């Protein structure tokens with residue numbers, strides 16, 4: 170009996186943690202889907218539709234809250250994946266590499282080089298250090314996201330996981346969470362390594378207590394600007410574009426929507442998270458094409474998973490097929506004495 174009570178209590182605690190975490194992102198102003206940012210995005214969408222597209226307020230409301238989009242099969246799958254991913258993240262988060270571990274490792278490795286006297290810059294004005302740290306953090310974070318995203322598209326075994334995000338056929342702000350857990354782990358590791366390294370280097374150069382991020386209302390300054398500038402509209406059917414010169418610097422919502430396009434000419438374009446500069450520099454920039462309706466989803470030759478279980482398991486099957494293919498090719502080559 171006591172065992173049963175103990176099990177039920179543990180289950181109750183897990184359930185409480187889970188239910189709290191489900192709603193937490195909507196109430197946390199550090200998260201993109203915070204209700205405040207969602208409300209700002211709705212206002213931006215309404216202003217855009219009324220002022221630029223000439224719709225009346227009623228028509229604009231109808232377009233923003235189109236029930237054919239928010240209750241489509243694809244959107245329902247998004248909500249379901251969001252709920253399941255929360256359970257998975259509660260279960261695996263204690264095992265993920267901590268950013269602090271990378272920071273400490275790098276800091277001590279640098280300290281051992283015995284050039285700390287040469288690089289000790291802790292006498293610099295704190296405004297300069299904070300500005301430098303905030304900019305370095307932002308650029309390194311964004312650049313590393315660009316490269317990981319690019320690899321997700323270029324490397325077949327990573328594409329097997331990233332395909333889950335691209336299988337959305339209608340987009341709502343929750344689509345940002347339509348990701349395979351393996352993709353979340355890869356991005357988490359990226360963050361730990363890159364941000365850990367930046368913190369480690371700054372701690373080494375300026376002293377552990379001498380730098381911090383510039384924030385606004387407790388949120389990283391750049392994330393705050395990104396979120397109040399309508400980041401939620403990237404995963405939506407409201408195609409807000411910027412001027413071409415600005416689309417070379419920042420990814421507009423329409424540019425990210427184009428990244429989800431089914432058309433061949435849009436494929437492998439606009440990998441950028443916040444900045445478009447990386448796409449511009451590395452040849453993957455595509456300006457938005459307003460006025461044309463874009464179909465979202467996977468191309469017809471990409472077999473898309475059709476139910477929740479296969480969405481989670483299919484990438485592993487695909488990867489085992491890739492390895493099987495390499496293995497059989499290698500065996501064939503060895504038999505032909507080509508590799509001897």
Ligand SMILES: [Zn+2]
Pocket residue numbers: 318322331335428
């Ligand atoms: Zn992508």
Ligand SMILES: [Zn+2]
Pocket residue numbers: 334345404425429
């Ligand atoms: Zn996306």
